Amino acid sequence: MDSKFLFFVARRAVNAVITVILMIALIFIIMHLVAPTPEDLARLYVGPKFPPAELKLIAQRLGLTQPVYVQFVTYVTGFFRGNLGTDTIYGIPEILVIEEYFPVTLNMVLLGTLLGVLLGLFTGAIAASNRNTPTDYGVKALYLGTWAAPPFLVGVVLQLFLGYGLHLLPTSNVANPVLSVPPPVTGFPLIDSILAQDWTYLYSWTRHLILPAITIGLISFGSITRLTRATMVDALDKDYVKLAYMKGLGQRTVVWGTAFRNAIIPIVTLLALTFAATVGGAVIVEYVFEYHGIGFFAVQAAYALDYPAILAITVIVGFSVIIANFIADVLYGIMDPRVRLT
Amino acid sequence: MGDGHTNRLTRFRLFKGRQRSPSVAVPDQAETPLGETSGIRFIVGFVRRDKIALSGAFGIAIFIVFSVIQGLLELLGGYLRNPSLSYLLLPSDPFTFHFGLELAPPSLANFPVGLLGYDETGRSILSRILYAAPRDALASILIVVSAIVIGMALGISAGYIGGWADEILMRITDAFLAFPLILLAIAMSLILGNGYLVVLITLMAIWWPTYARFFRAQALSLKSRGYVEASRLSGLSSARIILRHIFPNSIDPIVAIATLDFGNVILTYSTLAFLGIGVTVGVPEWGSMAAQGLSYAPRVWWYALFPAIAIMAVVVCFSLLGDRIQDMVGGRISY
Numbered sequence: 109m110d111s112k113f114l115f116f117v118a119r120r121a122v123n124a125v126i127t128v129i130l131m132i133a134l135i136f137i138i139m140h141l142v143a144p145t146p147e148d149l150a151r152l153y154v155g156p157k158f159p160p161a162e163l164k165l166i167a168q169r170l171g172l173t174q175p176v177y178v179q180f181v182t183y184v185t186g187f188f189r190g191n192l193g194t195d196t197i198y199g200i201p202e203i204l205v206i207e208e209y210f211p212v213t214l215n216m217v218l219l220g221t222l223l224g225v226l227l228g229l230f231t232g233a234i235a236a237s238n239r240n241t242p243t244d245y246g247v248k249a250l251y252l253g254t255w256a257a258p259p260f261l262v263g264v265v266l267q268l269f270l271g272y273g274l275h276l277l278p279t280s281n282v283a284n285p286v287l288s289v290p291p292p293v294t295g296f297p298l299i300d301s302i303l304a305q306d307w308t309y310l311y312s313w314t315r316h317l318i319l320p321a322i323t324i325g326l327i328s329f330g331s332i333t334r335l336t337r338a339t340m341v342d343a344l345d346k347d348y349v350k351l352a353y354m355k356g357l358g359q360r361t362v363v364w365g366t367a368f369r370n371a372i373i374p375i376v377t378l379l380a381l382t383f384a385a386t387v388g389g390a391v392i393v394e395y396v397f398e399y400h401g402i403g404f405f406a407v408q409a410a411y412a413l414d415y416p417a418i419l420a421i422t423v424i425v426g427f428s429v430i431i432a433n434f435i436a437d438v439l440y441g442i443m444d445p446r447v448r449l450t
Numbered sequence: 451m452g453d454g455h456t457n458r459l460t461r462f463r464l465f466k467g468r469q470r471s472p473s474v475a476v477p478d479q480a481e482t483p484l485g486e487t488s489g490i491r492f493i494v495g496f497v498r499r500d501k502i503a504l505s506g507a508f509g510i511a512i513f514i515v516f517s518v519i520q521g522l523l524e525l526l527g528g529y530l531r532n533p534s535l536s537y538l539l540l541p542s543d544p545f546t547f548h549f550g551l552e553l554a555p556p557s558l559a560n561f562p563v564g565l566l567g568y569d570e571t572g573r574s575i576l577s578r579i580l581y582a583a584p585r586d587a588l589a590s591i592l593i594v595v596s597a598i599v600i601g602m603a604l605g606i607s608a609g610y611i612g613g614w615a616d617e618i619l620m621r622i623t624d625a626f627l628a629f630p631l632i633l634l635a636i637a638m639s640l641i642l643g644n645g646y647l648v649v650l651i652t653l654m655a656i657w658w659p660t661y662a663r664f665f666r667a668q669a670l671s672l673k674s675r676g677y678v679e680a681s682r683l684s685g686l687s688s689a690r691i692i693l694r695h696i697f698p699n700s701i702d703p704i705v706a707i708a709t710l711d712f713g714n715v716i717l718t719y720s721t722l723a724f725l726g727i728g729v730t731v732g733v734p735e736w737g738s739m740a741a742q743g744l745s746y747a748p749r750v751w752w753y754a755l756f757p758a759i760a761i762m763a764v765v766v767c768f769s770l771l772g773d774r775i776q777d778m779v780g781g782r783i784s785y
Contacts, residue, residue, distance in 0.1 A: 123621065130625035142641050152641065248773075256765035258717055260724050260740065261758040268748050334773070388630040392721050407725060410636045418637045426628040433624070 116441050124434040131426050132187050135419060136180055146172040152415045155196035192423065193416035197409070202420040206402065210424065211295035212282055213394065213401030216317060217386050220324025220393075224382065228329035229372060232336025236344060236371075237363045247333065255330030259389055263323040263396035270319060277319050280398035284312040320397045327393075328386050335378055339371040346370075373444050380436035384429040506770030510712075513764055514587055521584030540577040541565075544734055548572030553750050567752035569742070575753065578734035579760050586736065586764070589650060590715040594708050596654045601661025606696055608662070609669025610688065620666070627659040631718060632725075639727045649728030653718065657711075664707065668700035703779045709772030713765035720761045736761050 143149045146167035147160060154166055167173055171182060186192075192202035228251075235247040254262060271279035278284075282297065290297075290304035301310040343349060344367050352366045391403035398404065402421055409417035498504060520539055527536030537543050542563045551572030557564045566575040608619035631653070638652040639645070669692075672678055678695050686694070723729050723737025736757045743754030 123624070126621050127624040127628065130621055131628055134625055134629075138638075142638075252766055252769050252773075253762075256713060256717075256762050256769055258720050258724070258737065258740070258758055258761045260721065260737075260744075261762065264744060264747070264754070272748065384628070384630070388632045391630075391632045391636075392724065395725065406633055406636060410640050410725075410727075413640065415637075415641060418633065418640060422630060422633045422637055425630040425633055426625075429628040429630070430624070433628070 113441065117438055120434055120437045120441075124430050127430050127433075128427060129184060131430065132184055132423065133180070135423055136183050139419070140176065152419075153193060155415065156413055187423065192420035195417050196414050197412055197417070202416055205405070205417065206420060206424050207295055208292070209400065209402045209405045212297060212399075213387070213390050213403060214428070215296055215298055216320050216393075216399065216401060217324060217383070217390050219317065220321040220390075221328060221379075221383055221386050223321055223325030224328035224386070225332055225375075225379065227325055228332025229336050229368075229375070231329070232333040233340050233363065233368050233371075235333065236337045236340030237359070237367075239341060247337075251330035251333045254326045257327075259323070259327045259392045260396055262326050263320075263393055266319055266323055266326075267396065278316050279319065281316055282313065282400050283309055283316050287312055316399075320393050320399050323393050323397075324386050324389060327389055328382050332375060332378060332382065335375055336371065339374055340367055343367040343371040373440070376436055376440045376443060379439075380429070380433040383432045387425050387429065500774055503771050503774035506767045506774075509763065509767030510771060513583065513767065516580070517584040517587030520580065521588060524581075524584060537577065537581065540580050542574045542577045544573055544577040544581040545732070546573070553746060553753065555750075556752050566756045567750075569739075569753055570746065575739070575756055578739060579736065579757055582734045582736050582739070582757075583760075585646065586716050586719060586761075589653070589719045590712040592650060593653045593657050593715045594711050597657040597661050597711070598704060598708060600658040601663075602665050602697070602700075604658070605662035605665025606669045606692055606700070609666035610673060610692055610696060616666075619662070623659045623662045626656060627663075629656055631656060632721060635722050636725070636727055639722075644726075644728065646728050646730065649719065649722055653715065657715070661704070661707070664704065665700055668703070669696050672696050672699055706772055706776035706779050709768055709775055711772075713768035713772070716761060716764055716768075 139149065139152060143152050147163040149172045150163045150167035150170060151158070153170055153172075154163075158166065171179065174182075190201075190203045192206070194200070195202050195205050198205060231247045231251065235244045238244050267279045270276045283289075287309050290300045290306045290309055293300050293303050297313050298310070301307075301313060344363075346367075348370075349362060349367050352362045357365070390401065391406055393399065394401050394403035395407050402425070406418055406421045408414075409421070516539075523538055524536040527533050533545070534543075548568070549572055551564075551568045552570055554564065554568040554572070556567040562576060563574045564576075566579070569575055569578070604619050604623065608616045608623075634656060635649055635652045639648050642648045672695065678691060681691055681695060719728070720735075720737035720740075723735040724741045726738060726741065729735045729738045739757035740754045740761075743750065743752075743757065747754050
């Protein structure tokens with residue numbers, strides 16, 4: 109932890125904060141572009157069921173008649189205080205709805221991304237070390253198949269075969285709906301059920317988690333396989349790999365111990381992108397598996413014309429992607445010291 | 451990316467035994483990032499010798515040519531108010547109900563109308579899949595081209611000008627990159643009204659950040675090349691340097707990314723259609739057909755499966771070709 113590294117982290121942190129503010133500004137601009145008058149804006153905030161006269165009053169009460177820059181400052185400070193608007197369906201602050209649904213999704217997405225990353229690293233390394241053999245082509249066929257398939261197809265096929273066909277795993281819901289949910293302490297079902305020592309719920313939740321997580325892993329591992337294969341092919345041509353062979357190390361040691369460890373560094377940057385893609389992809393996975401997380405809620409909100417909800421979810425997911433990007437940047441800095449100079 | 455082609459460059463030079471000397475102004479061609487192994491002609495020549503990539507290219511060609519003709523016919527049919535014109539090429543009318551054929555399974559009986567089975571109102575699924583093709587083709591081409599144009603303008607100016615302009619442009623790019631595509635498209639279609647155009651505009655507005663980052667990296671690495679410095683010393687304006695040197699030399703590697711991206715756009719578009727975003731009621735669309743078909747699955751497997759396979763086939767074609775082009779421009783031709 110030298111000062112240079114701290115400076116690097118601080119710089120990235122400042123960048124992340126600026127990016128968050130810019131992102132909120134973008135949402136703000138978009139809202140003001142599609143709803144140029146205070147009444148239109150008020151309609152965005154409270155939903156479509158009020159007559160124009162009432163909208164005028166609501167606009168005044170929400171401060172939407174103020175100058176744009178005042179509204180912008182209110183909006184940004186509101187975001188950092190956790191004020192994302194009020195849900196038009198539930199009538200409670202948006203942040204409470206998100207607090208309830210987002211951890212469920214995050215749990216699933218993180219596990220799915222982890223699966224995808226492990227699968228991608230493994231298959232990519234195998235393909236690179238067996239270049240131009242049937243194994244390589246097999247890996248390529250596998251990832252092309254899952255990557256090119258529309259995400260809902262992957263989910264539905266898994267659901268049909270493993271769920272309805274073989275009756276191995278449950279096909280919908282976060283856990284068995286008969287069980288009572290453990291008291292929300294952190295919001296994450298995993299931690300909550302462990303804290304409450306509710307092992308039945310934990311077991312049910314784990315079984316329900318498997319299919320969505322596998323789906324997310326399958327639809328996201330292709331890009332990691334491709335990058336791993338490319339960097340591994342480069343790494344296997346390097347002099348230090350030849351030296352390792354000359355030292356008399358076996359192929360397995362060289363591939364996994366030498367080449368692989370050097371090749372995975374650039375993949376860290378892809379992790380954040382994968383995370384971003386899978387949080388977005390969670391919408392469709394949750395829709396297929398009726399997994400009641402933020403994505404499922406977003407689709408329901410869209411059908412119910414709940415504008416504040418969908419905007420709040422967009423902002424929160426964007427925010428979490430920026431955080432993931434920041435973490436990936438710092439990790440990259442730890443793993444590859446050369447990056448800290450830039 | 452940058453690393454990839456520097457590697458290749460050094461390897462290539464090693465191979466030819468030519469030394470790189472930054473002090474000598476070399477003619478442009480010799481110092482392009484891709485050396486002699488570049489250019490559309492080379493790519494075409496290479497693809498021709500590679501059966502897998504060739505089949506991908508063949509599939510794409512069929513998809514694009516069919517979509518253009520079919521799309522023009524659909525436009526013409528709409529313009530002349532003569533719907534029969536829009537299904538001139540299709541095996542059957544994709545809109546007329548045929549009661550008695552509801553959810554009939556695929557058969558060779560009424561070839562090729564019944565080849566992929568019928569939907570819940572007895573319309574041929576094959577016809578409906580073919581009718582939907584132009585929308586996907588138009589979406590992918592428009593969105594990728596607009597992403598390249600926007601990304602190029604922002605990325606090259608950020609990389610070439612540097613300093614504060616770079617910082618600001620890259621933060622904006624990061625902010626756009628953070629947006630969850632599907633959620634934003636849902637929000638937009640909710641606020642602006644559900645339609646094809648809204649989805650197109652949203653995707654166009656948000657698809658460019660990866661291209662901006664890529665062009666920026668290219669511009670940064672090209673900026674310090676000998677021939678760019680030489681032209682700057684000889685008094686060329688920045689605009690001319692960007693147009694004459696930076697842009698032509700960074701467009702080649704983009705071909706690979708863009709080819710892969712066509713598939714991504716189609717996937718995203720069909721995912722949105724699956725959720726009912728950006729589709730017009732009654733007009734066939736691959737994603738929405740799959741969604742409707744799912745309510746009859748698994749007994750009526752053909753209704754959901756064939757539209758999904760249509761999406762998959764197109765995306766696989768783009769991936770096969772794009773993968774191989776990427777291998778070439780990234781320098782891994784050692785196959």
